[in-house]
Amino acid sequence: MSDAATxxxxxxxxxxxxxxxxxxxxxxxxxxxxxxxWIFLVSDTFIFSCFLVGYLHARVTTTQPWPPQSEIFAxxxxxxxxxxxxxxxxxxxxxxxxxTMAMAVNYGYRGDKVKTFWLICVTAVFGATFVGMQMxxxxxxxxxxxxxxxxxxxxxxxxxxxxxxxxxxxxxxTGGVIYLIWVALRVxxxxxxxxxxxxxxxxxxxxxxxxxxxxxxxxxxxLL
Amino acid sequence: xxTAEGEQHPLGIYYKIWGLLFVLSAFSYAVDYFExxxxxxxxxxxxxxxxxxxxxTAFFMHVVWERMALVLTILGPPxxxxxxxxxxxxxxxxxxxxxxxxxxxxxxxxxxxxxxxxHDETHHGEENAH
Numbered sequence: 001m002s003d004a005a006t007x008x009x010x011x012x013x014x015x016x017x018x019x020x021x022x023x024x025x026x027x028x029x030x031x032x033x034x035x036x037x038w039i040f041l042v043s044d045t046f047i048f049s050c051f052l053v054g055y056l057h058a059r060v061t062t063t064q065p066w067p068p069q070s071e072i073f074a075x076x077x078x079x080x081x082x083x084x085x086x087x088x089x090x091x092x093x094x095x096x097x098x099x100t101m102a103m104a105v106n107y108g109y110r111g112d113k114v115k116t117f118w119l120i121c122v123t124a125v126f127g128a129t130f131v132g133m134q135m136x137x138x139x140x141x142x143x144x145x146x147x148x149x150x151x152x153x154x155x156x157x158x159x160x161x162x163x164x165x166x167x168x169x170x171x172x173x174t175g176g177v178i179y180l181i182w183v184a185l186r187v188x189x190x191x192x193x194x195x196x197x198x199x200x201x202x203x204x205x206x207x208x209x210x211x212x213x214x215x216x217x218x219x220x221x222x223l224l
Numbered sequence: 225x226x227t228a229e230g231e232q233h234p235l236g237i238y239y240k241i242w243g244l245l246f247v248l249s250a251f252s253y254a255v256d257y258f259e260x261x262x263x264x265x266x267x268x269x270x271x272x273x274x275x276x277x278x279x280x281t282a283f284f285m286h287v288v289w290e291r292m293a294l295v296l297t298i299l300g301p302p303x304x305x306x307x308x309x310x311x312x313x314x315x316x317x318x319x320x321x322x323x324x325x326x327x328x329x330x331x332x333x334x335x336x337x338x339x340x341x342x343h344d345e346t347h348h349g350e351e352n353a354h
Contacts, residue, residue, distance in 0.1 A: 028294050038298055049305045053312050060316030063329035070256055071338055088253040095249060099242035102284045109232050144338065154335040201286070208284045212277055219273035223256055224266065 031198045034205070041209045044172075048213050051165050052220055058157040067153035069222050072144075073137070087222050090133050091214065094173075097126030098211040101204045108200030113187055116200060120184040123207060127177040134170045138163075165217060172210050179203055233289075241283045248276045 009019040028035040059066055074081035104119035141162065145152045151159040183203045186192065192199055252272040255265055282288045287295055323329045 028297070029291055030294060035294070038294065042298060042301055045302050046305075049302070049308070053305070053308055056309065057312045057316045060313060061319040061323070063320060063323045063327075063331075063333070065333050065335035067335055070259075074338075084253065084256050088249070091249050091253070092246065095242070095245045098245070098280065098284055099238065102238045102242070103235065106233065106235055106238065152336065153338070154333075205285055208280055212280050212285075215273055215276045215280065219252065219269050223252060223269045 031196075031202075033202050034198060037202045037205050041205060044209065048168070048216070051168065052216060055161045055165060055221065058161060059155070062155045062157050064155040066155050067151065067158045072141070072153060073222065084222060086133060086137060087218065090130055090137075091218055093126050093130050093133070094211050094214050097123045097130070098208055100126065101207045105201045105204040108187070108197035111197070113190070113193075116197070117184050117188045120180050120187065120200070120203075124177045124180040124184065127173050127180065127207075127210075131170055131173050131177070134166060134173075137166075161221070165221060169210070169213055169217060172213070176203075176207055176210050179206065237283060241279050244279055245276055248272045248279075252276075 009023070010016045070083040071081075073087050074083045075086045076082070100119050101123045104116050104123060107115040107119060141151075146159045146162065148160040148163050150156055180203060183199055187197070187200065249272075252269055255268045255272075260268060287298060290298075324331055
């Protein structure tokens with residue numbers, strides 16, 4: 001390692017590598033937790049992209065017709081089935097939760113602990129609502145005979161893509177709800193009074209990312 | 225740390241973005257509801273998708289207010305995904321063609337909807353699981 005006093009840097013081996021990349025300089029002028037969350041989110045982007053590209057490949061290569069999503073995800077409230085209505089409601093629920101999260105971050109930086117706590121709680125409730133509706137969707141499709149390896153509507157791959165992509169996203173939402181509740185409780189307990197409220201922005205980044213992924217799933221899996 | 229004052233923005237901007245996201249989502253749902261098909265469907269759905277993703281990333285995730293080093297770290301790497309998407313689309317189309325041409329798959333197969341299956345009331349999904 002470099003000698004901080006003399007500013008000397010090593011010339012060879014692992015130490016030279018570390019010195020060249022650190023050089024006692026900070027690349028990202030944000031709290032380290034926020035930088036780490038961003039790096040995690042970039043890697044998570046690649047995971048979801050692999051799923052969606054895998055879906056693209058499965059859908060392009062299959063010679064069986066792709067099931068009509070608009071009819072399969074239709075829901076009837078007494079009258080005629082309304083196409084894709086549950087998915088649309090889920091989209092609005094998630095966007096609403098993103099809005100309350102953005103406001104929680106804002107009030108966090110103002111130091112308004114009460115508003116921050118309640119706004120994070122509202123966000124978590126919307127998140128849990130989303131997961132509940134997704135469970136309803138899964139049960140409905142499972143009852144209709146959709147399985148990861150088969151389905152009665154057309155291309156076999158439809159089942160595997162549906163459970164894989166929405167399942168992994170639902171898992172992210174569930175994890176997010178737990179993370180939100182944890183942060184909300186610590187905010188109320190005054191855990192961040194001296195540390196600062198960056199944590200609210202960090203959990204917010206994660207939450208907005210989950211909403212962002214849904215934007216792509218909604219477009220590619222449900223609409224196209 | 226620059227954060228304390230750096231991330232403080234008036235609430236008005238969040239309300240505006242929030243409203244915009246609602247409107248854009250309603251528009252993408254309308255594309256399906258009014259059964260717009262073909263190239264127009266693709267164009268509209270992708271346009272609304274990119275707008276929504278952009279607004280969420282830029283304002284809700286504060287990327288417009290970040291320094292260039294962090295912005296490029298976030299937005300740079302995912303660009304290579306365009307190459308993966310392009311390669312898989314070309315390769316997938318080729319595999320589909322070989323299945324039609326050499327494996328005898330039916331080019332004119334038609335998809336079924338739930339309505340086609342529910343005429344028989346004795347049908348239960350569990351029977352299909354094996």
